Amino acid sequence: MDKSVLKRFNDLRILLVEDDDLLRGIVFDALSLYCQDVKCAKDGEEGLSCFHSDNFNVIITDINLPKMSGLAMAREIRKVNSEISIIILTAYDTSDNIYASIDICACAFLHKPFELEQLYNTLLMCVGKIVSTNQWLDLARGFSYNIKLKELFFEDKEIHLTKNESRLLSILIDHVGKTVSFENIEGNVWYDKSATPETIRMHINKLRSKTYYELIENIQGYGYKLLPKANIPLEK
The missing domain is CATH 3.40.50.2300 (Response regulator)
Structure with a gap:
């Protein structure tokens, strides 16, 4: 071949x-x-x-x-x-x-x-x-996300995510512009294991460090949401 x-x-x-x-x-x-x-x-x-x-x-x-x-x-x-x-x-x-x-x-x-x-x-x-089946979201500032493959990119270079980071970003993108509660995050990222708000915050900060801080908004006492401006389809 x-x-x-x-x-x-x-x-x-x-x-x-x-x-x-x-x-x-x-x-x-x-x-x-x-x-x-x-x-x-x-x-x-x-x-x-x-x-x-x-x-x-x-x-x-x-x-x-x-x-x-x-x-x-x-x-x-x-x-x-x-x-x-x-x-x-x-x-x-x-x-x-x-x-x-x-x-x-x-x-x-x-x-x-x-x-x-x-x-x-x-x-x-x-x-x-x-x-x-690829679908892309523009996350602004050079970042994009492949919805089907659940992969994060910066200027066409893939950014490595751990399994939990990938699940966390995926659920935030599934609810883009809407607040995702701590309980929803815990159930969809850690499944039958428990995760404290501090553990979730640590993973949020890791995602921010791999993208940019303003991408994920903290909703005090409830959860997190991905900024609505991220919801822009890309042509690829």
């Missing part, structure tokens, strides 16, 4: 979940040549933990995994992320597996054994879906 085409993988951050050591190594090496970041897990539980601790835009997973199947892991991921592209790998393309893959809205179904060319072509299809 032409290397100019493979450059389209530059922005991909991939989670590869595969219990076969040899195949995992081969696929990791092939993806690492062109993708921004590739992380690996060898079972479904580890894969789910990796997903919750980092930001990915593509997941490649085997179905038959130890501890938790790839499909069970994908169902858990879909509960919190309906947009991420999921590629299913399996040596057993039974009707049950195919229907289950459709049910979790898998981007593609790749039958083992496969050639690297097939893997690259499948990724290209996912890249097309990612690009076609």
Whole structure:
């Protein structure tokens, strides 16, 4: 495949979940040549933990995994992320597996054994879906935010966000111009864990340090809101 085409993988951050050591190594090496970041897990539980601790835009997973199947892991991921592209790998393309893959809205179904060319072509299809669903918000002063991919940029350069920072910015953008309460932030960012107002304020200040202070307004005693002027669509 032409290397100019493979450059389209530059922005991909991939989670590869595969219990076969040899195949995992081969696929990791092939993806690492062109993708921004590739992380690996060898079972479904580890894969789910990796997903919750980092930001990915593509997941490649085997179905038959130890501890938790790839499909069970994908169902858990879909509960919190309906947009991420999921590629299913399996040596057993039974009707049950195919229907289950459709049910979790898998981007593609790749039958083992496969050639690297097939893997690259499948990724290209996912890249097309990612690009076609991009939506941007102008956050002013050179900052922009990709709503679908949940990524923050400054003058077209991505700014790294931790998982909690990404969730926090996402919920503020979902309610742009409206106040988001401490309770709403706690439930959507920390889920079943508790977070004090001080913890939330610390994460707000981290976001401000990566953007600018005035972007997020403090509503005393209630919560925070993103300034209404941020709600300006960008053409990209």
